[in-house]
Amino acid sequence: MSRDGQNRRAYQELVKGLWRENPVFVQVLGMCPMLAVSNSAINALTMGLATFTVLLSSSLMVSSLRNLIPRQVRISCYIIVIATFVTVIDFVLLALVPDVHKELGAFIPLIVANCMILGRQEAFAAKHPVGLAAADAAGMGGGFALALFGLGGFREVLGSGSLFGVSLFGAHFEPWVIMLLPPGGFISLGLLLLVLNWVRSRRTQRSEDLVTAQGNPSR
Amino acid sequence: MKSKGARLILQPAPLLRSGLTTPAAMRDVVYALVPLVIGASWWFGLSALLVLLAATAGAVITEWIFSLGAARGQSLQDLSATLTGMLLGLTLPPGLPLWMAFVGGAASIGLGKLIWGGLGQNPFNPALVGRAFLLGAFPTAMTTWQAPSGPAGFLGIIPSNLALPLQQPTVDALSSATPLGLMKFQNQETPLPDLMLGHTAGCLGETSGLLILLGGVYLALRRSIDWRITVAVLFSASVFSGLLHLFDADNPQPIVALFSGGLLFGAIFMATDPVTSPVTPRGAWIFGIGIGVLAILIRTFGGYPEGIMYAILLMNATTPLIERVTQPRPFGRGRPTL
Structure with a gap:
């Protein structure tokens, strides 16, 4: 493959995670952190970045070790690699943003169990060279972080009337308490999926119409 | 004199029609609610009508917006959105800010009915979905009750009704407790x-057991x-x-x-x-x-x-x-x- 073709391939792998195969909106993976820590924008952003970092580092590591890992014990090896990076991230967050770390609580160690991360190792990183694996991980991790941030922002705006703690609607804002509670997480995620699926189906419809129109010039 | 010739009808069942259509069924329930609406405005004055109107407007506008692009066409004329809005409005406290009643109506139709596929597809009662949403979202406003003012206060509006959208009612209303409370x-x-x-x-x-029973007997008959x-x-x-x-x-x-x-x-x-x-x-x-x-x-x-x-x-x-x-x-x- 030419250098140019390689670049284009890497670009495709990067972009697919952001939209076409978005881990949250299309594959509906990683729902646990998605619902649990998306009650404010800062929590969601921290969690998204932490997951992004873990996914990127693990994919790089697994991809470079892919010829050394025995097939029979590959899952345990992936988990050990992921757990290592999660531990690193756990301590980094504790040192940098102790408040947010406290709020995220058990959900940082639980990144180990995020099926999206393990899924990318098994489905992609273990079968592709380092460059492509990095592009894939960055795309998927970025898509996850964006989705989490979007949901967290939406819930914080309605639930607390603020974004990143900055008040948006004045002192007399009536908070929509339900948005900060678990039902609000389910409702917002459902609405977000609804809107994105609608956009997606409209796009598909439009491109199908286009194909039909081109196929029958008489119409 | 024309003789009525025998007509052979060649069409699939149903051949017998009872004349009961969705709007007719909905209209019946609306009629049964009329005494309640009058009773509510007797006890709680203009506030009752405003809250009812806001809830119904929320439901009807949401239904209208969502059926704009729907393949089955406009579904407002089956009256079900109006009925849902009225039912929701009758389960709200009289002093609820109007914008919350509107949000509740929108949640009833949006979350309670339309996302499931419209009338007949929803597993949960839409009006109660809206009320549950409101109770979850605004627990304080939804449990602040007013003592009935009676006909003397008919033209009075409870001040908390008029809170600006997304804002809390700023005036502390005189609140009262329900019989159950x-x-x-x-x-x-x-x-x-x-x-x-x-x-x-x-x-x-x-609040009024007699008026509810009146509506119930009408509907049962x-x-x-x-x-x-x-x-x-x-x-x-x-x-x-x-x-x-x-x-x-x-x-x-x-x-x-x-x-x-x-x-x-x-x-x-x-x-x-x-x-x-x-x-x-x-x-x-x-x-x-x-x-x-x-x-x-x-x-x-x-x-x-x-x-x-x-x-x-x-x-x-x-x-x-x-x-x-x-x-x-x-x-x-x-x-x-x-």
């Missing part, structure tokens, strides 16, 4: 005549509702609360339990929603008994003073199961397996 938190009973006529604090449509469900709810609730009263005299007498709170309103107007209740007669009995028991259970042992809303929503969830179990058995066949 008085009973649960202050151990104080409301006299029965007040409960009958509606001279108590509470949601707009739930018109066969718009399944009387079995209503009777089952009221019967099981009175038996269960009677048992609890025998066990501990602090619990209200069955007759007080029936006429306080939203039990009667829920049993007649909410539980009988044909979309979300079982169609089989035996299923209707099971469904109603479940609601009555759950409602009294939540009232007596739960954190909320009133439990009819969650009781109905919970039993709504079991409707498909009940229908499957109570399906009539075809002759010669075994029981249907679950």
Whole structure:
């Protein structure tokens, strides 16, 4: 493959995670952190970045070790690699943003169990060279972080009337308490999926119409 | 003289038409609600009408917006959105800020009905979904009650109604407690005549037992509702609360339990929603008994003073199961397996 073709391939792998195969909106993976820590924008952003970092580092590591890992014990090896990076991230967050770390609580160690991360190792990183694996991980991790941030922002705006703690609607804002509670997480995620699926189906419809129109010039 | 020639009709069934259409069925329920609307405006003045209008507007506008792009076309004329909005409005406190009532109407239709596929597809009663959403979102405003002002205050508007969108009501309203709240938190009973006529604090449509019964009798005579469900709810609730009263005299007498709170309103107007209740007669009995028991259970042992809303929503969830179990058995066949 030419250098140019390689670049284009890497670009495709990067972009697919952001939209076409978005881990949250299309594959509906990683729902646990998605619902649990998306009650404010800062929590969601921290969690998204932490997951992004873990996914990127693990994919790089697994991809470079892919010829050394025995097939029979590959899952345990992936988990050990992921757990290592999660531990690193756990301590980094504790040192940098102790408040947010406290709020995220058990959900940082639980990144180990995020099926999206393990899924990318098994489905992609273990079968592709380092460059492509990095592009894939960055795309998927970025898509996850964006989705989490979007949901967290939406819930914080309605639930607390603020974004990143900055008040948006004045002192007399009536908070929509339900948005900060678990039902609000389910409702917002459902609405977000609804809107994105609608956009997606409209796009598909439009491109199908286009194909039909081109196929029958008489119409 | 023309002789009427015999006409051969070549078309598939149904050939007999009863004339009962969706708008006609909905209109019947709206008629049954009219006495309640009048009663609510008698006791709570202009505020009652404004809250009702805001809730209905929220429901109707949401329905209109979502059927703009729908393949089946505009669905406003079947009146179901109007009815949902009215039912929701009658379950709201009179002093609720109007923008919240509007949000509730939108949530009823949007979350309660349209995302499931429109009329007839929703598993939960849309009006109660809207109310549950409001109670979850704005717990303080949804549990702030006003004492009925009576005809003297007809033109007065409760100040908290007029809070700006997304803002809290800034004026502290004079609040009052509902009969159930008085009973649960202050151990104080409301006299029965007040409960009958509606001279108590509470949601707009739930205060007057007599007016609700009037609407219920009309609907039962018109066969718009399944009387079995209503009777089952009221019967099981009175038996269960009677048992609890025998066990501990602090619990209200069955007759007080029936006429306080939203039990009667829920049993007649909410539980009988044909979309979300079982169609089989035996299923209707099971469904109603479940609601009555759950409602009294939540009232007596739960954190909320009133439990009819969650009781109905919970039993709504079991409707498909009940229908499957109570399906009539075809002759010669075994029981249907679950």
